[in-house]
Amino acid sequence: MKIETKMVHSGDRRKAGDYVPVTTPIYTASSYFYDSMDQLDRVFGREEKGQSYSRYDNPTTNALEDLVTELEGGHGAVACASGMSALHLALLAALLDRPRRVVAANALYGATTNLLMNILGPLGIETTFVDVCDLTAVEAAVGEAKAGVLLMETVSNPLLRVGAMDKIAEIAKRAGAPLVVDNTFATPLLVRPLELGASIVVHSATKYLAGHGDVLGGVIVAGESHFDTIKILSRTVGPTMSPFESYLTMRGIKTLALRVERQCANACKVASWLASHPKVDRVYFTGDPAHPDADTISRLFPKSLYGAMVAFELKGAGREGVFRFMERLQMIVRATSLGDVHTMMLYPAMSSHRDLAPKQRERLGIRDNLVRVSIGIEAAEDIIADLDQAMG
Numbered sequence: 001m002k003i004e005t006k007m008v009h010s011g012d013r014r015k016a017g018d019y020v021p022v023t024t025p026i027y028t029a030s031s032y033f034y035d036s037m038d039q040l041d042r043v044f045g046r047e048e049k050g051q052s053y054s055r056y057d058n059p060t061t062n063a064l065e066d067l068v069t070e071l072e073g074g075h076g077a078v079a080c081a082s083g084m085s086a087l088h089l090a091l092l093a094a095l096l097d098r099p100r101r102v103v104a105a106n107a108l109y110g111a112t113t114n115l116l117m118n119i120l121g122p123l124g125i126e127t128t129f130v131d132v133c134d135l136t137a138v139e140a141a142v143g144e145a146k147a148g149v150l151l152m153e154t155v156s157n158p159l160l161r162v163g164a165m166d167k168i169a170e171i172a173k174r175a176g177a178p179l180v181v182d183n184t185f186a187t188p189l190l191v192r193p194l195e196l197g198a199s200i201v202v203h204s205a206t207k208y209l210a211g212h213g214d215v216l217g218g219v220i221v222a223g224e225s226h227f228d229t230i231k232i233l234s235r236t237v238g239p240t241m242s243p244f245e246s247y248l249t250m251r252g253i254k255t256l257a258l259r260v261e262r263q264c265a266n267a268c269k270v271a272s273w274l275a276s277h278p279k280v281d282r283v284y285f286t287g288d289p290a291h292p293d294a295d296t297i298s299r300l301f302p303k304s305l306y307g308a309m310v311a312f313e314l315k316g317a318g319r320e321g322v323f324r325f326m327e328r329l330q331m332i333v334r335a336t337s338l339g340d341v342h343t344m345m346l347y348p349a350m351s352s353h354r355d356l357a358p359k360q361r362e363r364l365g366i367r368d369n370l371v372r373v374s375i376g377i378e379a380a381e382d383i384i385a386d387l388d389q390a391m392g
């Protein structure tokens with residue numbers, strides 16, 4: 001079955017007694033009972049699949065987990081209350097029986113960097129940051145740090161660089177370290193990290209998977225070697241997704257292919273319009289043939305689906321100029337987050353990269369005139385018209 005078909009059907013239509021619901025209902029019960037104590041005993045002992053307590057399993061959340069497992073080609077999944085709780089659990093599981101050292105991409109989601117530096121760091125887990133677009137540097141860092149785990153994002157934020165995940169997975173394998181990939185920006189429609197050699201995939205379901213700006217959630221998908229550990233940790237610590245959010249995420253995924261295809265097509269149009277605008281300095285877009293990682297992108301991404309994030313620099317603008325430009329937007333939503341049906345714009349220097357010193361931002365290439373747009377499913381003409389009138 002093609003992935004677009006799985007998005008519509010997988011996980012659904014589990015038998016619930018004598019009937020089969022067409023789509024998975026929201027099961028709010030926190031616990032479950034059986035006529036036979038022997039059966040409950042087997043469920044508690046995980047000898048038989050089934051429900052006992054919602055921190056362990058929940059039918060609605062299990063359906064979502066089965067769906068995302070199918071989409072990413074994994075062995076199993078755990079849905080979490082947020083993308084960050086999913087990342088935390090994934091790193092904990094990967095490091096449980098490994099040296100407590102992480103080699104991570106130097107351009108990560110802000111809260112992920114925070115997790116590594118300010119939470120895992122004080123617990124004795126050291127992180128070495130490396131440019132994942134430089135394979136020689138990755139190889140050296142993995143060797144020097146004697147890495148216990150590697151962590152990268154499929155597409156970096158906000159400059160949209162793409163590391164050679166397949167080759168990084170080989171480096172990880174040679175070092176015996178699992179590769180954890182945050183695949184939030186790409187979605188399984190574009191890239192499936194487990195097929196490229198990663199051990200664990202993490203999503204912020206808040207973004208493209210749920211896709212409508214009404215869910216906070218995360219999902220971890222793992223291959224056979226890590227799933228049991230993740231599940232055991234999740235049962236104990238309980239960062240699980242609530243059944244209502246699981247339902248909304250599942251409902252969102254049914255249209256994921258349609259949404260992302262439209263978003264990617266819109267992004268191509270917006271990026272090429274921006275590139276020829278006299279008030280725009282530079283455009284960052286994964287579909288740009290002159291992208292510094294164009295070879296990797298054409299190897300790993302499907303044809304014409306390059307992602308729907310676009311970043312650009314406003315010519316001659318400082319913080320004030322960017323503020324006035326963003327205030328003039330009439331349709332595009334000025335808000336954090338991404339991947340929703342509506343187009344959204346964010347100012348990295350003020351939000352995701354606020355805590356960095358200006359010099360450090362400069363070193364990462366994040367200038368004060370850079371804005372990031374998550375392209376929605378509206379008519380491309382209307383997105384362009386709003387940008388155009390806001391440029392003044």
Ligand SMILES: *Cc1c(COP(=O)(O)O)cnc(C)c1O
Binds near residue numbers: 082084203216217
């Ligand atoms: C949003 C995001 C996260 C965090 O997810 P939450 O659902 O906000 O906890 C992690 N990684 C990336 C790439 C994100 O965009």
